[in-house]
Amino acid sequence: MTELLTSAQMRAIEADAIATGHVSGLEMMEAAGSGVVAAILAWRDGRDGPLSLHGKLPRFFGQTVETGASAVVLCGPGNNGGDGFVIGRLLHRAGWAVEVFLLGDPEALRGDARTNYEHWLEIGDVRPLSDCTSDRWIKQTLVVDALFGTGLTRHLPDVVENVLMATANCPRVAVDVPSGLCADRGVVLSERSLPAAHLTVTFHRPKLGHLLADGPTQCGALAVADIGLAARGIAPFKHDQVVSEAVPSDLRKQQGHKYSHGHALVLSGGVGRGGAARLAARAALRVGAGAVTIGCPPAAMIENAAQLNAIMLQAVGDVGALDAILDDSRINALCVGPGFGLSEDRADKLHALLKSGRAAVIDADALTLLSKDADLRGALHGKCVLTPHAGEFARLFPDLADAMDSTPDRNKTEIVRMAAADVGCVVVFKGADTVIADPTGTCCVNASAYHRAAPWLATAGSGDVLAGLIAGLMARGVTPWDAAQTGAWLHTESAVSFGPGLIAEDLPEELPNVLQNIAS
Ligand SMILES: NC(=O)C1=CN([C@@H]2O[C@H](COP(=O)(O)OP(=O)(O)OC[C@H]3O[C@@H](n4cnc5c(N)ncnc54)[C@H](OP(=O)(O)O)[C@@H]3O)[C@@H](O)[C@H]2O)[C@@H](O)CC1
Ligand SMILES: Nc1ncnc2c1ncn2[C@@H]1O[C@H](COP(=O)(O)OP(=O)(O)O)[C@@H](O)[C@H]1O
Numbered sequence: 001m002t003e004l005l006t007s008a009q010m011r012a013i014e015a016d017a018i019a020t021g022h023v024s025g026l027e028m029m030e031a032a033g034s035g036v037v038a039a040i041l042a043w044r045d046g047r048d049g050p051l052s053l054h055g056k057l058p059r060f061f062g063q064t065v066e067t068g069a070s071a072v073v074l075c076g077p078g079n080n081g082g083d084g085f086v087i088g089r090l091l092h093r094a095g096w097a098v099e100v101f102l103l104g105d106p107e108a109l110r111g112d113a114r115t116n117y118e119h120w121l122e123i124g125d126v127r128p129l130s131d132c133t134s135d136r137w138i139k140q141t142l143v144v145d146a147l148f149g150t151g152l153t154r155h156l157p158d159v160v161e162n163v164l165m166a167t168a169n170c171p172r173v174a175v176d177v178p179s180g181l182c183a184d185r186g187v188v189l190s191e192r193s194l195p196a197a198h199l200t201v202t203f204h205r206p207k208l209g210h211l212l213a214d215g216p217t218q219c220g221a222l223a224v225a226d227i228g229l230a231a232r233g234i235a236p237f238k239h240d241q242v243v244s245e246a247v248p249s250d251l252r253k254q255q256g257h258k259y260s261h262g263h264a265l266v267l268s269g270g271v272g273r274g275g276a277a278r279l280a281a282r283a284a285l286r287v288g289a290g291a292v293t294i295g296c297p298p299a300a301m302i303e304n305a306a307q308l309n310a311i312m313l314q315a316v317g318d319v320g321a322l323d324a325i326l327d328d329s330r331i332n333a334l335c336v337g338p339g340f341g342l343s344e345d346r347a348d349k350l351h352a353l354l355k356s357g358r359a360a361v362i363d364a365d366a367l368t369l370l371s372k373d374a375d376l377r378g379a380l381h382g383k384c385v386l387t388p389h390a391g392e393f394a395r396l397f398p399d400l401a402d403a404m405d406s407t408p409d410r411n412k413t414e415i416v417r418m419a420a421a422d423v424g425c426v427v428v429f430k431g432a433d434t435v436i437a438d439p440t441g442t443c444c445v446n447a448s449a450y451h452r453a454a455p456w457l458a459t460a461g462s463g464d465v466l467a468g469l470i471a472g473l474m475a476r477g478v479t480p481w482d483a484a485q486t487g488a489w490l491h492t493e494s495a496v497s498f499g500p501g502l503i504a505e506d507l508p509e510e511l512p513n514v515l516q517n518i519a520s
């Protein structure tokens with residue numbers, strides 16, 4: 001499991017390591033610069049780096065070992081700039097032609113950054129960043145972006161934006177985070193569309209901003225270098241302060257008959273609206289629920305029967321009929337929302353489902369019903385999993401959605417934690433950066449990014465499949481929290497495994513490959 005840190009947490013870990021004499025700031029800065037240079041050299045030479053790399057690097061254009069190499073290092077006023085001076089020195093030692101530019105007054109540099117600035121002055125000069133004009137840039141020059149890292153507090157100054165724009169055609173490595181990217185929220189603090197890095201090398205652990213929102217696009221590929229903190233992990237943070245990357249549960253099956261693997265009930269909408277529920281049901285069955293039943297209005301029986309084989313079908317007329325089905329104690333997980341409809345009768349059925357107290361995925365139309373009805377919302381319980389996309393999230397939690405957009409220090413993980421605490425159950429806020437939280441503050445991110453990028457998942461019906469996966473896992477007895485993170489993880493893995501051209505129907509069919517791979 002990889003933990004994702006905020007800037008403040010990274011600073012606290014560094015400060016603690018320094019205070020306890022584990023490592024000095026200067027040693028960390030040297031290790032940081034050296035990690036970046038190792039990654040650059042590996043990239044240039046087209047070999048695997050010493051660092052685990054997330055994502056694919058484009059060919060390092062224009063440079064070869066024989067012809068030598070040139071770099072321009074852009075340094076900022078803080079410790080990110082300090083890393084830049086180390087990188088300049090180490091690239092120079094490796095035979096590169098290096099030019100260094102600095103934002104701001106050299107006399108204002110402090111601490112370890114100042115020390116490394118002075119070391120660099122023994123090698124070469126430092127010119128003001130404003131001296132970097134676009135005619136200086138040639139395609140063969142590597143740009144090292146060491147302007148701002150985790151200390152970025154506000155929008156970029158014009159001079160920085162201009163230089164970043166002028167480097168658009170150069171190979172570019174970002175130190176810790178691409179300058180302008182907020183390391184906590186993954187948003188770019190600039191009105192301009194800044195060119196992305198090809199490679200970002202961060203330290204100790206990825207930061208939230210590397211995975212949320214625009215982070216992956218801006219970072220290119222992501223490498224993580226140790227700076228002497230490996231043994232210290234993420235102490236001293238408690239579980240409700242830590243965010244991790246989603247990981248799957250152990251999905252091996254024990255022996256047993258079909259009902260010992262659970263029975264999921266998926267409620268469908270009326271005639272011509274059953275496709276979404278059928279997708280969810282198929283996913284629930286593929287992920288290993290022993291049995292799956294679709295409950296649909298009587299008029300939709302023929303349509304559904306014509307399309308289903310392994311999935312069972314029951315007519316659900318009114319709420320009484322639904323209650324009768326729920327009398328079957330073998331039904332242990334519910335999925336409601338995909339194609340469900342918004343009529344009063346649907347709200348009554350949703351209420352009956354919630355009242356049954358069973359594990360339940362609440363998706364799509366069922367989320368809209370919840371957002372309109374305080375009684376329904378009040379019936380949510382700890383075995384529910386809500387799976388909103390951004391629009392549904394904003395309808396359910398308008399204040400939190402506003403805070404995420406307008407409050408600079410609120411990132412998606414904090415918002416989803418607050419949402420989960422508010423409704424008292426697991427919330428899965430979907431997107432390329434799906435964030436999952438439970439009411440106790442446990443939180444993870446399932447990022448479809450870097451080596452797991454799957455933009456083709458943004459296709460009609462893919463959310464219905466996710467709802468079915470989570471319901472199927474809960475039918476198997478997986479807890480709501482584990483089902484949510486495992487479902488999201490499997491959803492991405494199935495999309496990555498299938499590749500471009502994917503439509504929602506392909507996801508359940510790809511699942512056996514994914515399950516067999518993780519079992520082997
Ligand atoms: N700590 C350690 O031991 C280690 C740290 N490491 C490295 O340090 C980085 C963090 O360093 P950092 O905290 O100094 O922050 P950094 O990103 O350099 O920026 C701060 C400076 O920028 C300024 N500033 C901010 N926004 C601005 C804006 N929009 N426009 C203009 N100015 C702006 C801000 O000024 P102020 O806001 O105070 O006015 C301040 O001067 C981290 O990412 C990693 O690379 C590694 O070496 C490992 C060991
Ligand atoms: N760019 C993307 N990359 C990866 N996954 C994505 C991307 N955009 C959306 N998704 C995922 O696709 C699913 C879309 O769900 P949803 O918005 O409910 O669509 P639908 O209602 O059509 O099923 C979610 O699981 C979401 O996490």
Ligand SMILES: [K+]
Nearest residue numbers: 145148175177
């Ligand atoms: K940077």
